[in-house]
Amino acid sequence: xxxxxxxIFKRCLASVATLFVISIIIFIGVELLPGDxxxxxxxxxxxxxxxxxxxxxxxxxxxxxxxxxxxxxxxxHGDFGNSLANGRPVADQIGWRLGNTLFLALLTSAIxxxxxxxxxxxxxxxxxxxxxxxxxxxxxxFISFPEFFIAYILILVFSIxxxxxxxxxxxNENMGLGTRIYTVLLPAMTLTCxxxxxxxxxxxxxxxxxxxxxxxxxxxxxxxxxxxxxxxxAFPNSLSPVINVVALNMAYLIVGVVIxxxxxxxxxxxxLLVDSVAKRDLPVVQxxxxxxxxxxxxxxxxxxxxxxxxxxxxxxxxx
Amino acid sequence: xxxxxxxxxxxxxxxxxxxxxxxxxxxxxxxIAPYEETGVVGxxxxxxxxxxxxxxxxxxxxxxTRMVYGARNTxxxxxxxxxxxxxxxxxxxxxxxVKKGWVDQxxxxxxxxIMAFPTLIFxxxxxxxxxxxxxxxxxxxAILDSTRVFRLSRAVAMDIEVLEFVEAARLRGExxxxxxxxxxxxxxxxxxxxxxxxRFCFVFLFIAALSFLGLGLQxxxxxxxxxxxxxAGAINFGILIPLIPAAAIAVLTVGVNLxxxxxxxxxxxxxx
Numbered sequence: 001x002x003x004x005x006x007x008i009f010k011r012c013l014a015s016v017a018t019l020f021v022i023s024i025i026i027f028i029g030v031e032l033l034p035g036d037x038x039x040x041x042x043x044x045x046x047x048x049x050x051x052x053x054x055x056x057x058x059x060x061x062x063x064x065x066x067x068x069x070x071x072x073x074x075x076x077h078g079d080f081g082n083s084l085a086n087g088r089p090v091a092d093q094i095g096w097r098l099g100n101t102l103f104l105a106l107l108t109s110a111i112x113x114x115x116x117x118x119x120x121x122x123x124x125x126x127x128x129x130x131x132x133x134x135x136x137x138x139x140x141x142f143i144s145f146p147e148f149f150i151a152y153i154l155i156l157v158f159s160i161x162x163x164x165x166x167x168x169x170x171x172n173e174n175m176g177l178g179t180r181i182y183t184v185l186l187p188a189m190t191l192t193c194x195x196x197x198x199x200x201x202x203x204x205x206x207x208x209x210x211x212x213x214x215x216x217x218x219x220x221x222x223x224x225x226x227x228x229x230x231x232x233x234a235f236p237n238s239l240s241p242v243i244n245v246v247a248l249n250m251a252y253l254i255v256g257v258v259i260x261x262x263x264x265x266x267x268x269x270x271x272l273l274v275d276s277v278a279k280r281d282l283p284v285v286q287x288x289x290x291x292x293x294x295x296x297x298x299x300x301x302x303x304x305x306x307x308x309x310x311x312x313x314x315x316x317x318x319x
Numbered sequence: 320x321x322x323x324x325x326x327x328x329x330x331x332x333x334x335x336x337x338x339x340x341x342x343x344x345x346x347x348x349x350x351i352a353p354y355e356e357t358g359v360v361g362x363x364x365x366x367x368x369x370x371x372x373x374x375x376x377x378x379x380x381x382x383x384t385r386m387v388y389g390a391r392n393t394x395x396x397x398x399x400x401x402x403x404x405x406x407x408x409x410x411x412x413x414x415x416x417v418k419k420g421w422v423d424q425x426x427x428x429x430x431x432x433i434m435a436f437p438t439l440i441f442x443x444x445x446x447x448x449x450x451x452x453x454x455x456x457x458x459x460x461a462i463l464d465s466t467r468v469f470r471l472s473r474a475v476a477m478d479i480e481v482l483e484f485v486e487a488a489r490l491r492g493e494x495x496x497x498x499x500x501x502x503x504x505x506x507x508x509x510x511x512x513x514x515x516x517x518r519f520c521f522v523f524l525f526i527a528a529l530s531f532l533g534l535g536l537q538x539x540x541x542x543x544x545x546x547x548x549x550x551a552g553a554i555n556f557g558i559l560i561p562l563i564p565a566a567a568i569a570v571l572t573v574g575v576n577l578x579x580x581x582x583x584x585x586x587x588x589x590x591x
Contacts, residue, residue, distance in 0.1 A: 018435045025432075029448050144520070144572040146527050148547055149565035152554055160557050167555060255437040259528055263551075273440070274532050277447035285447045292440045300435070 008305055015301045022293050023075075026286055027068050080287035084280075090287045093272065098291060100171060101261070101268035104184055105253045108191040113246055116196045117235075120203025120242075125230050127208060136204075139197035147256060151190040151263040158186060169266040187264045194256060195249045202245035206238035213237075240310040247303030254295050323585075331581035337574030341390055348391040352384040357539040364553055364560060373563060377550050382560060388541040389564060394571075396457070396536065397523040403461040404522070405515060408468025413499045413507075415469070416476035427473075430466045438463050442529065451534045456526075464522055471514050475507045509586040516579035520572050527568045543568050 046054075062070075074081065080090035123132045142150070159167040165186045175183070210216065211234055219229050258270030265271070269288050276284035324335070344351060354360050361375040368374075373382040415423040433441070442459050449455040479485065485502050493501075529535035530544030538545060543564040550561040 018432060021432050022436065025436075026444065029444055140576070141569070141573060144576050145569045146524055146531070146544075146565060146572075148528075148531050149562070149569050152547070152551075152562055152565060155554055156557070156559075156562070160554065251437075255439050258439055258443075259531065262532060273443060274534070277443050277534060280447055280450070282447065285444055289440050289444045293436055296437045296440075297435055 004308065007308060011301065011304055011308070015297055018297060019294065022297070023072060023290065024068070026290055026293070027071055028064075029286075075287075075290065081283040083276075083284050084282060090283050093284065094269065094287055094291070096173070097267055097269045097272050100266065101254070101257055101270060103180070104187060104191070104257055104261075104266065104268060105250070107181065107184060107188045108195070108253060109246075109250055111188060112192040112196050112199065112249075115192065116199035116246075117203050117242065119196070120200045121207060121230055121235060123200065123204040124207035124211070124234070125227060127204070135200070139200055142193050142197040147190065147194055147259045148263050150193050151187070151260060154186055154190055154193075155263075158189075167264070169264040171267065184264075184266065187260045187266055190260050190263075191253060191256060195253055198252075199242075199245050199249055203238070203242050206241040207234050210234045210238045240307055243310055244303050244307040247299055247306060251296050251299035251303070254292060254299065327581060330577045334574045334577030334581070337570060338578065341394060341571050341574070344387055345391040345394045348387045352381075352387040354381045354384040356384065356388040356541055358384075364550075364556075364558055374560060376546065376560065377552065382546075382563065385541040385546060386543075386564060386567065389543045389546055390567070392536060392540055393523070393526060393530075393543050393568075396453070397519060397526055400457050400461045400464065400522050400526070401515065401519045403457065404464035404518065405468055405511075407461065408465035409472045409504075409507075409511065411465070412469045412472030413476045413503055414495070416473050416480050417495060417498060417503070423473075426469070430469050433463065433466050438525070439528070442525075443532075443534070446529075446534050451537060453536070456529070456535060460522060460525060464518060464525075467521075468514065468518060472507065472511065475510055476503050479503050479506045509582075513579050513582045513586060516575050516582065520575050520579075523575075524568070524572060 071081075078091050080094065082088065083090050083093065119135060123135045126132050155167045158165045166183060167186065169184045169187050171180055171183050207230060211230075216229060216233060219233050220226075224233075257268060258274060260266070261268040261270040262274055269291065272284065273288040273292070275281075276288065327335070357380065359379045360381050361371055361379045363375065363377060363379050365371055365375040365379075371381050371383065373386065376382050376385060411426050415426045441463060445459045446455065449459075480503065485498060488498050488502050526535055526542075527544035527547075530542045531548050533545070533548060535544055536542040538549070546564040547561045550564075553560045554562075
């Protein structure tokens with residue numbers, strides 16, 4: 001058991017190191033800007049005096065090491081500086097939007113994870129039949145489709161033809177949970193289509209892998225129903241790869257929301273990032289890029305730890 | 320070669336047909352397109368007629384012409400990027416596998432860090448700093464993508480590197496480049512070919528996504544992802560125009576995937 005704690009500790013340490021390096025890269029990225037930020041933002045027509053004043057305001061006259069320290073300290077206190085576009089603190093803009101993005105991701109996983117596991121079990125149950133083949137063809141094509149293609153098809157069907165759901169996910173702060181879910185159902189459905197495919201294929205493969213074991217044969221000989229074997233005997237033992245792929249897909253979801261948010265004009269962090277990239281509002285880009293990276297790395301870490309915990313082989317390995 | 324194609328399953332043939340058609344359209348774009356790439360020739364969002372095969376776009380350009388030139392721009396860009404990423408990835412992967420030691424350690428750690436970033440976020444940050452120009456686009460995505468190629472080619476080269484014929488070449492006193500070119504590269508070809516297809520799909524979808532976000536190829540150049548974005552408003556009137564370029568992206572990706580599946584099946588030696 002001690003081995004396992006060591007392993008997890010090492011993995012956490014590696015993540016912390018990665019986070020540190022990434023914060024440096026994100027910071028240096030802005031330094032690499034040809035000319036400097038002040039010049040780039042103010043444009044070619046700005047007088048040298050304005051540029052100088054602006055440089056002072058951004059503290060660009062201090063050495064990079066000092067500025068990195070100050071920036072990191074600010075970030076740790078939740079202060080990301082001020083937006084270049086409108087001068088408001090970045091943290092104010094990000095807080096609410098981050099909540100929206102997480103809400104969309106959570107809603108999606110609440111739909112997608114049970115759906116993918118059920119479909120995976122069904123596909124394993126009816127394997128090599130027409131049903132299985134239909135599911136595997138449709139999931140393969142969902143993997144190949146760009147997100148916006150799925151999004152526009154869903155908009156066309158559910159909000160233009162049937163007029164059931166709104167095509168714009170315009171949420172605001174004083175919305176009840178019910179209305180909120182109704183408003184973001186279409187983006188959540190789009191993301192579900194994208195992530196379900198991977199998770200379902202992995203579940204199917206993991207269960208079929210286990211089905212060849214001796215204890216499954218034993219259960220069959222005892223005369224237990226096939227569905228019961230799959231749900232109660234095979235599934236618990238294929239949890240390790242399933243948990244892993246679920247966590248990895250959550251990480252993908254956090255990034256995949258960017259495009260879906262833009263399609264549905266959903267006020268999330270992804271849309272803010274894209275807008276800021278177009279406006280070259282660097283503090284906002286830095287902050288949202290950092291948040292996305294941190295969440296992504298944390299989810300990857302969770303995926304690794306969970307798969308270590310649920311895999312007896314990894315529990316004994318010495319790396 | 321012909322014998323191989325003759326034996327291919329239906330799915331791979333469909334894939335080849337799709338890819339072949341797209342390549343032909345991309346190569347002969349000026350001959351196929353009835354109008355100029357950026358010429359405004361009709362009304363906004365006209366329905367399809369004998370003059371405009373697929374109708375017109377949001378400022379009255381012929382959609383069919385834009386689709387044809389879009390195929391040319393998007394496929395050429397994706398192909399360049401995949402090629403560059405392969406060149407860098409395979410080169411570094413082979414060098415790391417043959418040299419080992421600190422060279423391998425150094426490159427591997429840098430790759431680990433780049434891969435710890437979500438790809439889209441990394442690309443967005445670079446584009447916000449450098450601005451969305453075509454060379455920036457090519458190098459950013461190629462570098463990001465080459466990390467995946469590096470991992471594969473390093474693993475493949477590691478397996479080949481321990482075999483006797485490489486040892487023999489070493490003892491003969493052959494240099495690093497000779498070993499890479501004459502011993503490792505020919506033997507690593509089959510898995511790398513399949514990977515090329517997969518990487519192409521990834522790059523192609525990635526470019527489409529960036530263009531859709533307005534950060535890829537800049538207008539007035541025609542580009543499938545950008546065309547979806549430009550015409551997105553039409554969907555609210557029940558006009559299907561934005562779905563046409565989106566579907567074209569989906570179809571080409573499925574086509575390449577079908578060929579890759581067949582290829583993987585062949586090289587895995589699972590002949591049923």
